[in-house]
Amino acid sequence: MNGSIIIPEKFKLAGKTITIIVDDDYCTDNGFVGEADFTEKVITVCGRFKGKVVSKAEREQTYYHELVHMILDSMGKHKLKYDEGFVEDFAQRLYEYEKTKQ
16 A cells, blocks of 8 residues: 555445545634544545645544544444544554555
């Protein structure tokens, strides 16, 4: 994979379709670079945040962070899905795995 990560448009978890969207205005208005909406089954990431370009690496890391939230939600791990420290630590390791696998 040579360190290249492609953020998909859609995927499934536990039979439910998760859609990934880029919505810079929504992110800026709400003060974050990504969000997992468990009800709508949507991951939102930003390409720009408060007028500045979000780097490819930051978009990828944000995607993996929100992906971990969605995975935990699909597993019914509701306490863990809101544990930002756990989610971030897990997402960083998953991201490192994806970037370094050969």
